[in-house]
Amino acid sequence: MDDLLVIEDLVVAYSGPAGEVRAVDGVSLRLPRGASLGLVGESGCGKTTLALALVRLLPSCASILSGRILLEGEDLVQMPETAMEGVRWRRVALIPQAAMNSLNPVYTVGWQIREAIATHERVASREADRRAAAALELVGLDPARRFAYPHELSVGMRQRVVIAMAFACRPPLIVADEPGSGLDAISRAQVLGLMQRLRHRLGTSFVMISHDLEEATALGDLVAVMYAGKVVEVCPAGRFPGQARHPYSRALAAAHPPLRGPRQQLTGIPGEVPRPGSPPPGCRFHPRCPEAAAACRQVGPELSKVAPGHHVACHLWGGEGL
Amino acid sequence: MTQARVEAIELSRIYRGSRRRAVLAVDRLNLAIGGGEVFGLVGESGSGKSTTARLLMGLERPTSGRVLYRGWDPAKRPREFRRQAQLIFQDPYAALNPALRVLRTVTEPLAIHGVGTGAERRRLACRWLERVGLTPPRDYLDRFPHELSGGQRQRVAIARALILEPAFVAADEPTSMLDLSVQAGILNLLVTLQQEMGLGCLFITHDLAVARHVSHRIGVMFAGRLVEQGPAEAVVGTAAHPYTRQLLAAAAVGVLTEEVSFTAPSPDGCRFGPRCPRAGAVCREQEPFLTAIGDGHLVACHFPG
């Protein structure tokens, strides 16, 4: 199959005074052209690190230790920085976490969107301005807001400006790191709708990082669940979270308060998130897993197939190998 | 009636933005939050929720109206007020000083108010980091903000706000970057504090389910005004304002596929008018005011239902 993005056994580590911390530890994923992937996982499990690695914008203290990132067959890990500059924004764009902070405080947001458009296409300034206004309207903002400076906008409005900017460049792959956090339900639904239209019209693929299960499945053809630096489950979006197999995925789904029905005590997932520096032996989830067996304490499970397109790394679901 | 912990009376804030556009961020807002009460504030992004929080915390001067804390003016006794009322900022990437380690950040309120010795402060910091789920706390004390993930930063900010055991907290989307399992822990913590210490809380969120879960009452903001307010169950269960209805619908559906276009509301009419399915002629001419439709349930709409 024609794969847009293939990640093979990627390991990303932060080096600090306490030694090496593997925030992403052997992640393999595959994204067919035009398909989208929702990535969920507990806070601190390495989602942002993975996203930054995909566009090679990791901070200087982090490095890719091994693995490959193939974008349309080209390995981004080996690519020199100068070539990478041509790839970023043109072929893969990142909407960073807390995107609102990536706006430049000294220019109006309209100016910044125009700049984003002008660096990729030759357009007259009148036309660029018109498109900037249209881009704002697409994400549900008053076009007159393009004359505002970032500090004059609310956090959610700034978030939408950055989203509008990433869309203005029309790359085939957009990595969105929690794009909906900080948006109200309507704006978020609008942004998701916009992404869906882009997908249909232009075939744009998304890697959608989110802690909101709805958001992760809204676009996703696939959903991947990360836990402590590893992918523990990959499944078709339709099967998530209803038919999710991994105990962590199921606990995740139970932790959201319901909108209707009686109020109940939220359970969350008891226990502590393992430190990225020293994960527990065996399955990394076993200290918190209600169903942990002896094998789970010793051997780390590999991803194995439980249904077509559905892989789980859990001893309880030992299906056929990958 | 017992005295409200925090009260806003006809509170307004107008920003004069670039190109002389005036933005009515908060418009004649009335609000009272009691001790032991969590007031959930939801609404469109840009509707003035954060501005309301900043106004209540005295970080911004209202254009008109005033704020009372336990019946007195916070500006008159700033030290006492600042010790008892804390704000959890919306954006944890900006709210933590990038040059300070977590220990310094979390214990800053203690240092400011001269609470405890160095060792005691450290112990308190550990205890609160643990309570917000950053375990083991020793792992985090010496980190800089850039060494934390988004959700971890957010929890550091929460620990910092709670370490003084305040009587009132304005929490501005405190769980926006947390996954559900961690969020559940934080929400439970807030509920515990509210029940045990009588914490009063303004809880701003985008998640209606979360708002319903933690709050006693919910207020819905649109374009600077409270358009609906009432007991949490009533607002979510029998929403009367069309905007609240749309919010609930969007939360349930998840994706809105039709394209939107922005139409400015008429100056005298209802702000929601251009987007309202029920809007009639009166909505363009006259702004509706909050009126009671049930037990403590208020709505500002000409055609509630």
Added chain:
Amino acid sequence: MLKRRRARSPALGLVGAGILLALGLVALLAPWLSPYDPHHRASRPFLPPSAGHPLGTNDIGQDIASELIHGTRVSLLIGVLAAAVALSLGTLVGLVAGYYGGPVDVLLMRLVDVVLVVPFLPLVILLAAYLGPGMWNTVLVIGGLAWARPARVIRSQVMSLRSRCYVVASQAMGGRPAHVLSGHVLPGIMPLALAQFVLAASHGILVEASLSFLGLGDPVRKSWGSMLHYAQLRGAFLTGAWRWWVLPAGLMITLTTLGFTLVGYWLEERFDPRLRGGR
């Protein structure tokens, strides 16, 4: 968006740092490096360069090379002290003006404007002449007039820091101005202040040389400026002696200023908030 501006290569900054390091060593080790005591007559006056006197002797028979080496001490010391005075004043003014804003800011900034628009050198000369020669007077005169530029630069940085969320957060927790300023604002302007300090030191050395050249410096200490003063007085500019009497001192001044400036601009660029931004 998210585009990282690549900073200029640090090579020039390193060159500057190298120059400063070398000069610092010369100043420290002056008594051991110099062949003669610069205050004593070593030979006959007006000798041209020779093996014993690499740069010849001056009008009263002192070894010029030794003068030059010892001059490094005085020139550097005065430059650095003057910069310290200027920076302390400038930082204080910048902090207060930037943090409090309003009428305080307006008042202080008018003062800065006044100091910036009056012709600098004539005023320095006037003041130095009025106070009389002496190292501390030189330091005070230069420092007392050179604070305006750093004050303005620091003020604008403070204004940008003041509206940062974490500074507001500190205020919201009840932090008094002293706490907020020392805990959050001052560390934020430190790099900038360092850059300004280095630039002010370069400026200070130049001004000190000018004053000494005019005979307004400290008469008992040898500085490069005072060497030039005597060279000019004894007509070295008219005879061939300028090559070993004037040129080396002039070169030293140029080199030092260059070193400070290179380091200063490098620091300024590195810590410029507009270049730092981003994530």
